[in-house]
Amino acid sequence: MPPTSDLGTYDAIVLGLGAMGAAAAYQLAKRGAKVLGIDQYAPPHELGSTHGDTRITRIACGEGPEYSAFAARSHEIWRELEAKTGLDLLTQNGFLAISGAGQRSANHGVARFLDATVAAAKAAGVSYDLLDSAALRQRYPALTIVDGDAAYHDTVSGFVRPERCVEAQLKTAAALGAEVALNEKVVSFAQDGSSVTVKTDKETYRASQLIVAAGAWLPGMLKAGLAGQFMVTRQVLYWFRARSEAAHALFSPARFPVYIWQLPAPQSIYGFPATGGLEDGVKLATEQYDVATTPEQVSRTVGPDEVREMYETYVKPFFPGLSPVCVRHKVCLYTWVDGARFVIDRHPDFQRVIVASPCSGHGFKHSAGIGELLAEMVTAGRKPDPRFAFS
Ligand SMILES: Cc1cc2nc3c(=O)[nH]c(=O)nc-3n(C[C@H](O)[C@H](O)[C@H](O)COP(=O)(O)OP(=O)(O)OC[C@H]3O[C@@H](n4cnc5c(N)ncnc54)[C@H](O)[C@@H]3O)c2cc1C
Known part of the structure; x- marks a missing residue:
C-alpha cells in the first residue's frame, strides 16, 4: 500500500505501545518509516497484558506449528536488543x-x-x-x-522479561526517530481515501496506515460483529x-x-x-x-x-x-x-488499518517477531498467515 505524500502525516501510527505495539514501532523505525506511537498510559504499565516480570518463551509451540517461526525470530531480536541496550531480556x-x-x-x-x-x-x-x-x-x-x-x-x-522488552524497544525506536505520545487516549479512527485519521483526547493525526495493537481494549474499538470473537x-x-x-x-x-x-x-x-x-x-x-x-x-x-x-x-x-x-x-x-488463535489482519472496513491481537495467553514470546511482520505489512506489503484472519 503506497504511503500518502502529504506533509505532516506519518507512514504509520501505532495505537497501543504494549508488547505488540512497542515491537511494531521499533521495527518500523528501524526500516526508516515515519512512525508515531500512541498510548493512553506510559508503557510498560500494569493495566493491560504485559506485566508481571516474566513470560514463558518456547519455540516448540503445542498451540500449532505456525507460531514457531515468530518465537525463534523473537529470540534473535531480543539478543540484538540486549546488545544495543545492555538490558537482560532472555534467559x-x-x-x-x-x-x-x-x-x-x-x-x-x-x-x-x-x-x-x-x-x-x-x-x-x-x-x-x-x-x-x-x-x-x-x-x-x-x-x-x-x-x-x-x-x-x-x-x-x-523466560523473557516483558517490561524490559517494551522499554528496550520504545527507547530504541525513539533513538531511531520514532515519535511517541504517552498518556494520550485514542478516541476514534477512520479511513478517508488514502489516509487514516486518528483522533485522541488531545490531537488529530493522519497516517498512511494504522496498526491497532490495543490488547484487551480492542473489542471496545470494534463493531459488534468483529468484537464478538x-x-x-x-x-x-x-x-x-x-x-x-x-x-x-x-x-x-x-x-x-x-x-x-x-x-x-x-x-x-x-x-x-x-x-x-x-x-x-x-x-x-x-x-x-x-x-x-x-x-x-x-x-x-x-x-x-x-x-x-x-x-x-x-x-x-x-x-x-x-x-x-x-x-x-x-x-x-x-x-x-477460540482455538487460542491470534488475529493479525487488515480491518474488514478499513484496508489501511491493521489489527493485531496476538494474545490468547501465549503471545508475548512471539511479540518481537510479530512486530517485524506488522512493520513489513506496512512497508513491504507482507501478508500474515491466513490462519490469523478475522473469522
Ligand atoms: C497473566 C498473563 C500471563 C501470560 N503469560 C504468557 C507467557 O508465559 N508467555 C507468552 O508468550 N505470553 C504470555 N501472555 C500473553 C502475552 O503477555 C500477551 O499476549 C501480550 O503481552 C499482549 O500484548 P499486547 O500488546 O497485545 O497488549 P498490551 O501490552 O496490553 O498493550 C495494549 C496497549 O494498548 C494501549 N491502549 C489501549 N487502548 C488505547 C487507546 N484507546 N488509546 C491509546 N492506547 C490504548 C494500552 O494502554 C496498552 O498499553 C500472558 C498474558 C497474561 C495476561
Missing part, C-alpha cells in the same frame, strides 16, 4: 511440558499438549528429550510428580514464598526450567524459576476462561480466599517446598480467541 533455562495418564486439564485449548509440543518440536527442528516420572523426580525435587507423569524437555526455551478474561499471577533457603534454591534458574503442567486438577498450571531471593517468592499461575470481563470492569484486587484456594488446590499438592505465604500477586488480562 534460556529450558522448558518442561508435563502431562500424565487419564483426564488432564487442557492447555490453551489443546487437550494433548505434550504430544502437540513434541510434534511442534519435530516440525521446528528443536532438539528435545522425553522424561518419565522417575527422571522428573530425580531432576526436579521441587515438584511432586504424579505416578505416570511424563514430560517433554528442551533447552532452547526459557474476542473474549477478555481476568488472570492472576502469584508469587509464593519457599519454606526455606534450601527449598528456594531448588527453583534457581540454573536447575529449574519454565514449565506447563497439565495437572490432575481443574486447570493447568505454569511457572518459572525463582528470579530473586527468598522474599521475592516463586511465580506460578493457572488460567481461567470461564468469566469474561473488560479492562474497565475487571477486579484488580486479589482476596485472601482466592489466594487460599490457589495454594490449597494448585500449590500445596504439587510444590512441597512452597509455603502458603503469597508475597505478591498481580491481575493481568488475556484477550482470547
Whole structure:
C-alpha cells in the first residue's frame, strides 16, 4: 500500500505501545518509516497484558506449528536488543511440558499438549528429550510428580522479561526517530481515501496506515460483529514464598526450567524459576476462561480466599517446598480467541488499518517477531498467515 505524500502525516501510527505495539514501532523505525506511537498510559504499565516480570518463551509451540517461526525470530531480536541496550531480556533455562495418564486439564485449548509440543518440536527442528516420572523426580525435587507423569524437555526455551522488552524497544525506536505520545487516549479512527485519521483526547493525526495493537481494549474499538470473537478474561499471577533457603534454591534458574503442567486438577498450571531471593517468592499461575470481563470492569484486587484456594488446590499438592505465604500477586488480562488463535489482519472496513491481537495467553514470546511482520505489512506489503484472519 503506497504511503500518502502529504506533509505532516506519518507512514504509520501505532495505537497501543504494549508488547505488540512497542515491537511494531521499533521495527518500523528501524526500516526508516515515519512512525508515531500512541498510548493512553506510559508503557510498560500494569493495566493491560504485559506485566508481571516474566513470560514463558518456547519455540516448540503445542498451540500449532505456525507460531514457531515468530518465537525463534523473537529470540534473535531480543539478543540484538540486549546488545544495543545492555538490558537482560532472555534467559534460556529450558522448558518442561508435563502431562500424565487419564483426564488432564487442557492447555490453551489443546487437550494433548505434550504430544502437540513434541510434534511442534519435530516440525521446528528443536532438539528435545522425553522424561518419565522417575527422571522428573530425580531432576526436579521441587515438584511432586504424579505416578505416570511424563514430560517433554528442551533447552532452547526459557523466560523473557516483558517490561524490559517494551522499554528496550520504545527507547530504541525513539533513538531511531520514532515519535511517541504517552498518556494520550485514542478516541476514534477512520479511513478517508488514502489516509487514516486518528483522533485522541488531545490531537488529530493522519497516517498512511494504522496498526491497532490495543490488547484487551480492542473489542471496545470494534463493531459488534468483529468484537464478538474476542473474549477478555481476568488472570492472576502469584508469587509464593519457599519454606526455606534450601527449598528456594531448588527453583534457581540454573536447575529449574519454565514449565506447563497439565495437572490432575481443574486447570493447568505454569511457572518459572525463582528470579530473586527468598522474599521475592516463586511465580506460578493457572488460567481461567470461564468469566469474561473488560479492562474497565475487571477486579484488580486479589482476596485472601482466592489466594487460599490457589495454594490449597494448585500449590500445596504439587510444590512441597512452597509455603502458603503469597508475597505478591498481580491481575493481568488475556484477550482470547477460540482455538487460542491470534488475529493479525487488515480491518474488514478499513484496508489501511491493521489489527493485531496476538494474545490468547501465549503471545508475548512471539511479540518481537510479530512486530517485524506488522512493520513489513506496512512497508513491504507482507501478508500474515491466513490462519490469523478475522473469522
Ligand atoms: C497473566 C498473563 C500471563 C501470560 N503469560 C504468557 C507467557 O508465559 N508467555 C507468552 O508468550 N505470553 C504470555 N501472555 C500473553 C502475552 O503477555 C500477551 O499476549 C501480550 O503481552 C499482549 O500484548 P499486547 O500488546 O497485545 O497488549 P498490551 O501490552 O496490553 O498493550 C495494549 C496497549 O494498548 C494501549 N491502549 C489501549 N487502548 C488505547 C487507546 N484507546 N488509546 C491509546 N492506547 C490504548 C494500552 O494502554 C496498552 O498499553 C500472558 C498474558 C497474561 C495476561
